[in-house]
Amino acid sequence: MKNCLITGAAGFIGSYLAAYLAEEGMCVTGTVHHNSRPLVHLSESVELISCDLNDRCQVEQIMQKVTPDFVFHLAAQSNIPRSWKEPGETLQANVLGTVHLLEAVRSANPKAAVIIAGSSAEYGSIRPEELPIKESQPFRPSSPYGASKVAQEMLGYAYFRSYGLRVTSVRPFYISGPAKSDACNEFARQIVKIERGQQDGLKVGNLEAVRDLVDVRDAARALLFVAEKGEPGMAYNLCSGQRHSMREFLDGLISLASVPVKVESDPARMRPADDPVLVGNSSLLRSLGWQPTIHLKQTLVDILDYRRRIESE
Numbered sequence: 001m002k003n004c005l006i007t008g009a010a011g012f013i014g015s016y017l018a019a020y021l022a023e024e025g026m027c028v029t030g031t032v033h034h035n036s037r038p039l040v041h042l043s044e045s046v047e048l049i050s051c052d053l054n055d056r057c058q059v060e061q062i063m064q065k066v067t068p069d070f071v072f073h074l075a076a077q078s079n080i081p082r083s084w085k086e087p088g089e090t091l092q093a094n095v096l097g098t099v100h101l102l103e104a105v106r107s108a109n110p111k112a113a114v115i116i117a118g119s120s121a122e123y124g125s126i127r128p129e130e131l132p133i134k135e136s137q138p139f140r141p142s143s144p145y146g147a148s149k150v151a152q153e154m155l156g157y158a159y160f161r162s163y164g165l166r167v168t169s170v171r172p173f174y175i176s177g178p179a180k181s182d183a184c185n186e187f188a189r190q191i192v193k194i195e196r197g198q199q200d201g202l203k204v205g206n207l208e209a210v211r212d213l214v215d216v217r218d219a220a221r222a223l224l225f226v227a228e229k230g231e232p233g234m235a236y237n238l239c240s241g242q243r244h245s246m247r248e249f250l251d252g253l254i255s256l257a258s259v260p261v262k263v264e265s266d267p268a269r270m271r272p273a274d275d276p277v278l279v280g281n282s283s284l285l286r287s288l289g290w291q292p293t294i295h296l297k298q299t300l301v302d303i304l305d306y307r308r309r310i311e312s313e
Contacts, residue, residue: 001025001026001027002026002027002069002070003026003027003029003066003067003068003069003070004021004026004027004028004029004068004069004070004071004072005029005030005031005062005063005066005068005070005071005072006018006021006028006029006030006031006072006074007030007031007051007053007071007072007073007074007075007097007101008030008031008032008033008073008074008075008076009028009029009030009031009032009046009048009074010030010032010033010048011074011075011078012175012177012179012180012181012216013074013117013172013175013216013219013220013223014030014072014074014075016177016216016217016219016220017072017074017219017220017223017224018030018046019046019220020217020220020221020224021220021224022045022046024224026070028045028046028047029046029047029048029049029062029066029068030046030047030048030049031048031049031050031051031053031062031075032048032049032050032051033050033051033052033075049062053075053093053096053097053098053100053101054092054093054096054097054100055100056100056103056104059097059100059101059103059104060100060103060104060107060108062104063101063104063105063107063108063109064104064108067108067109068109068112069112069113070112070113070115070224070227071101071105071112071113071114071115072115072117072223072227073098073101073114073115073116073117073152074117075093075097076093076094076097076117076148076149076152077089077090077093077094077145077148078119078145079145080121080143080145080146083143083144083145083148084143084144087144090144090145090148091144091147091148091151094145094148094149094151094152095148095151095152095155098116098151098152098155098156099155101114102114102155102156102159102165102167105159105165106159106163106165110163110164110165111166112166113166113168113227113228113230113232114156114165114166114167114168115168115169115170115223115226115227115230116152116153116156116167116168116169116170117169117170117172117223118149118150118152118153118169118170118171118172118235119145119146119149119171119172120133120171120172120173120174120212120237120239120278120280121141121142121143121145121146121149122139122141122146122149122150122153122171123137123139123140123141123146123171123278124139124140124141124142124143124146124275125140125142125275126140126275126277126278128277131277131279132212132239132241132279132280132281133237133278133279133280133281134237134280134281134283135171135234135235135236135237135281135284142275153169153171153235156168156169157169157233160232160233161233165232166232167232167233168226168227168230168231168232168233168234168235168236169234169235169236170222170223170226170235170236170237170238171235171236171237171238171280172214172219172238172239173211173212173213173214173237173238173239173240173278173279173280174211174212174213174214174239174278175213175214175215175216175219175238176213176214176215176216176299176303177215177216177217177299177302177303178216178302178303178305178306178307179306180216183205183246183249184249184253184299184300184303185303185307187202187204187249187250187253188253188300188303188304188306188307189307189311190202190203191253191254191256191257191261191304191307192304192307192308192311193311194257194259194261195257195258195259195308196311200262201261201262201263201264202250202254202261202262202263202264203264203265203266203269204246204250204263204264204265204266204269205265205266205269205270206246206269206270207245207246207247207250208245208246208247208276209245209246209275209276209277210243210244210245210246210276210277210278210279211243211244211245211246211278211279212239212240212241212242212243212244212278212279212280213240213242213244213249213296213299214238214239214240214292215292215294215298215299217294218292218293218294219238221290221293222236222238222285222290223238225285225288225289225290226285226288229288229289230288234284236284236285236288237280237281237282237284237285238280238282238285239279239280239281239282239285240280240282240292241279241280241281241282241283242279242296243277243279244296249296249300250263252296252297252300253300253303253304256300256301256304257304
């Protein structure tokens, strides 16, 4: 039985990954921030340990206790607007926490496979001729969060080159599914209120942005694929390679509504800066044998059903 350690196990991707690994018969330990609350689908078989990754001693003690075969590093300050308000805190959480984790692996369990979760935000501003984005695309991060993810990945590569640690990076694009705090779940939340007569219209921001969506359950499978089959020192885009506008996501959800839905533009929901198109090339990840299995429509159905369920509780 493989031992797995997930940092940020109470987060959106982390909780789905923990549940998936447990279903696959692995022994799963997850670190959670002291303010975190695990999502309801997180398996009871997953052991959760409170840990501040900025505390080097805590990280070392956990690594020595778990002695994992796989380490999935997902813990991060991942809110982009917050990274502008708190750039120092974002860098400390994401970069210093990664240093502590890599040092703990090097000291306690240097044979472990370490998967660092980066982000498509590392790529930043993309020109049309650069689409779909390949892993060789230069980094142009447009936020402190994006810069912190570049730093995380480069630290992993440095530990791979200098110490031979089995570090691999994954760059997720738009990962969505039930229970995430994102545009699709916000659309669904408002639809449920309209269905219940609690709201008249659905307020939206920019619907022209184009994204590359992967269901979180497919993303969890991808992370295990990379842990088992990925090449240390490499980075893999976690994406579908398919283009969908936010308007398509909205229209798909509205088509599932039980009542007519009127859409209203809300200037307050417009971001000051929004990358117009973020679509990746998934060839490297697919070469490991992974491919997405959950269709976009099923993701939207599950998001809306989840929101209906929790609103009725």
